[in-house]
Amino acid sequence: MKSAFFRSGLALRILRQAASALALSGLLLLSACASIGHEFPAGQVPSIRIGETTQNDIYTTFGAPWRTGIDNGMKTWTYGDYYYSLFSDGETEDLVIKFDNRGVVASYVFNTTKRSK
DSSP states (O other): OOOHHHHTTHHHHHHHHHHHHHHHHHHHHHHOEEEEEOOOOGGGGGGOOTTTOBHHHHHHHHOSOSEEEEETTEEEEEEEEEEEESSSOOEEEEEEEEEOTTSBEEEEEEEEOSOOO
16 A cells, blocks of 8 residues: 555655656756956966056056955956866966056056967
């Protein structure tokens, strides 16, 4: 004699949901990668001149920043392109630019994990 649990079909629905969740988890695990930020023309970084390049020049060359903020009272723009993967090497590039109160580049830092060719 079957219990009400099995007669109601609840057991079958629970099994189907568990199978779907397991299949979805498997797909996510197989693709286990994430991309954050957006591409920017990293090859143009050498054109930045401290004390000369303006905020408008940066916008024209690199586009809208991915993040903006303030660091020690200076306006800061960040360009970032980050790709992470569980099963292969990720690649990251970021450019952080600080502007003085005139809107001119005061300093910048560029970091990359990409190998130079």
